[in-house]
Amino acid sequence: MDGVDRMKSRCEWAWTQLCCSRRYFRGLILLAMAIALVFLLRLPGIAQEEPNKASVILDGRPVLEVAATDELTAQERARVISERLAEAVTASGPLDITQDEKNKLPTLLLDGKQLLTITTADQNLDSYSTLEFQADAWSQQIERVVLEARNERSQGFLQRSGIISLGVLLIAAIAHWLSGRLWHGYLHRLLQGLTFSDPTDISDSHTPSASNLLLKGSLFLVRLGVWGGTLLYITNRFPFTRQWSYRFIDAFTNAFTLRSFVLGTRSFSILDLLFLLGLLLGLIVVSSAATNILRSRVLRITGINRGAQEAVAILAKYTLISLGTIVLLQVWGLDLSSLAILASALGVGIGLGLQNIAKDFGSGLVLVFERPIQVGDFVEFGEFMGMVERIGARSTEIKTLDQISIIVPNSRFLEQEVINWSHRNPISRIRLPVGVAYAADPQQVRQVLLEASRDNASVLSTPVPQVFFRGFGDSALDFELLVWIAEPSKQLVIKSDLYFAIEAQLRQHKIEIPFPQRDLNLRTGNFPIELSAEVQKFLTQFSQQSKNGR
Numbered sequence: 001m002d003g004v005d006r007m008k009s010r011c012e013w014a015w016t017q018l019c020c021s022r023r024y025f026r027g028l029i030l031l032a033m034a035i036a037l038v039f040l041l042r043l044p045g046i047a048q049e050e051p052n053k054a055s056v057i058l059d060g061r062p063v064l065e066v067a068a069t070d071e072l073t074a075q076e077r078a079r080v081i082s083e084r085l086a087e088a089v090t091a092s093g094p095l096d097i098t099q100d101e102k103n104k105l106p107t108l109l110l111d112g113k114q115l116l117t118i119t120t121a122d123q124n125l126d127s128y129s130t131l132e133f134q135a136d137a138w139s140q141q142i143e144r145v146v147l148e149a150r151n152e153r154s155q156g157f158l159q160r161s162g163i164i165s166l167g168v169l170l171i172a173a174i175a176h177w178l179s180g181r182l183w184h185g186y187l188h189r190l191l192q193g194l195t196f197s198d199p200t201d202i203s204d205s206h207t208p209s210a211s212n213l214l215l216k217g218s219l220f221l222v223r224l225g226v227w228g229g230t231l232l233y234i235t236n237r238f239p240f241t242r243q244w245s246y247r248f249i250d251a252f253t254n255a256f257t258l259r260s261f262v263l264g265t266r267s268f269s270i271l272d273l274l275f276l277l278g279l280l281l282g283l284i285v286v287s288s289a290a291t292n293i294l295r296s297r298v299l300r301i302t303g304i305n306r307g308a309q310e311a312v313a314i315l316a317k318y319t320l321i322s323l324g325t326i327v328l329l330q331v332w333g334l335d336l337s338s339l340a341i342l343a344s345a346l347g348v349g350i351g352l353g354l355q356n357i358a359k360d361f362g363s364g365l366v367l368v369f370e371r372p373i374q375v376g377d378f379v380e381f382g383e384f385m386g387m388v389e390r391i392g393a394r395s396t397e398i399k400t401l402d403q404i405s406i407i408v409p410n411s412r413f414l415e416q417e418v419i420n421w422s423h424r425n426p427i428s429r430i431r432l433p434v435g436v437a438y439a440a441d442p443q444q445v446r447q448v449l450l451e452a453s454r455d456n457a458s459v460l461s462t463p464v465p466q467v468f469f470r471g472f473g474d475s476a477l478d479f480e481l482l483v484w485i486a487e488p489s490k491q492l493v494i495k496s497d498l499y500f501a502i503e504a505q506l507r508q509h510k511i512e513i514p515f516p517q518r519d520l521n522l523r524t525g526n527f528p529i530e531l532s533a534e535v536q537k538f539l540t541q542f543s544q545q546s547k548n549g550r
Helices: 002-045 074-090 120-126 131-152 155-195 210-237 239-257 270-302 306-332 336-352 355-370 410-415 442-454 488-508 533-549
Strands: 053-058 061-067 097-102 105-110 113-117 261-263 266-268 378-381 384-391 395-400 405-409 428-436 466-472 477-485
Touching: 053 074, 053 131, 061 074, 061 120, 061 131, 074 105, 074 113, 074 131, 097 113, 097 131, 105 131, 120 131, 131 155, 155 210, 210 239, 239 270, 270 306, 306 355, 306 384, 355 384, 355 395, 355 405, 355 410, 384 405, 395 410, 405 410, 428 442, 428 488, 442 466, 442 477, 442 488, 477 488
Parallel strands: none
Antiparallel strands: 053 061, 097 105, 105 113, 261 266, 378 384, 384 395, 395 405, 428 477, 466 477
């Protein structure tokens, strides 16, 4: 049985790891789709100048750089040379590279055919002393690269590369698992210490924050780097796949480094914007850490209530984020006046489609400044009763007595009636209706109710409890016990304890608690009933027929 349990646990672990791997693979697919979208958006609208140099590529490896000539561009010239080298790699004969002179310029011949003529523009690219010296160096380099490409196509090299690739995949899988253990273990505790969060606070254990986002994002990037580096290494081991990886890396680099976004007087690349986004995320993490320090180390010493602490912390956090964003954008070189058109368009969008979100955001500001409800207040909202745990920019979290979190839009607190039992003064009064039989003595009932309230430690002695005689009910004398409490969140428990004590006191003093009852009065004629002669005759005949039939 133990073996079956172990096998079951291993299968569950394997399934969990598979699901995690599938999640990361989906992330890789989404990233690839995003890169492809960037390529599609970038290529049609940007007119790129032809560079004055281009690389000769063989099996995804740069061999040398050539410049443009009067007849051909650098790209066309590099493409022709690359095609000739690819033909030489697949040829079965020995490699023959010789030198000749054409128009007083050294020319390299491959298998008796012209490969390239070295010009002064080519000399300027590599800074060789003479064209002849450059021709000797290039011929040796071309010979070495072509022979190496031929060797990489041998069966022995491919088998060794396959074995090495399997080993690299195993190492990548181990690195994937170790990074998860490191991030979810050591770094998670370290980040909690830096942000001064309380690990025993249940309310914040599942709350998404900037620090958690940074932790998960960094873990995703590390694992993405592990698998991306593994894939790149494996593709570079084989000559055919190396060509695809070179094209992908070249397109990726051009897409992310090309300054194609113009804001104001400056242009930015996608890499610049991603770096700026990382700085903004770091700003949010630093602001959250500073706010937690302010809340836990400064505001608690002042002795102000929890709601005021949260209000000051929220204002400090959003102030730091706003000022830091403005400073970062200015340092980054963005002219904020150039964003006026974007801000106006955003205003139109808010007015048309995001008005509910804008209303909730404005209501959140009103709740923070006016403070009709605060964090830590016990409120009754519709059919729900609970403690206010968080007041955010768009919504407020209320945790009920059943420990269920209810997310309420901020605007609803300003549009509907809300009972705040903790507003300004937590002392409040609760009412307990009690009914007794008509035979009971009202003064004795009053003393019994007051005695039951005095025995409860949660009931305040000042103001004193009161008993009201509400009136005569259908089947009972109606009383109402009014007591004052200082813990509104425990009113259900206090009511239950009081009712238990009241029932015990009434039973002890033999005071009956009635239940609804009705008296039924029947009005009839005289008994016995006198029957008429016809009815008596009919009954006599019916009785005789019954006997005869029997």
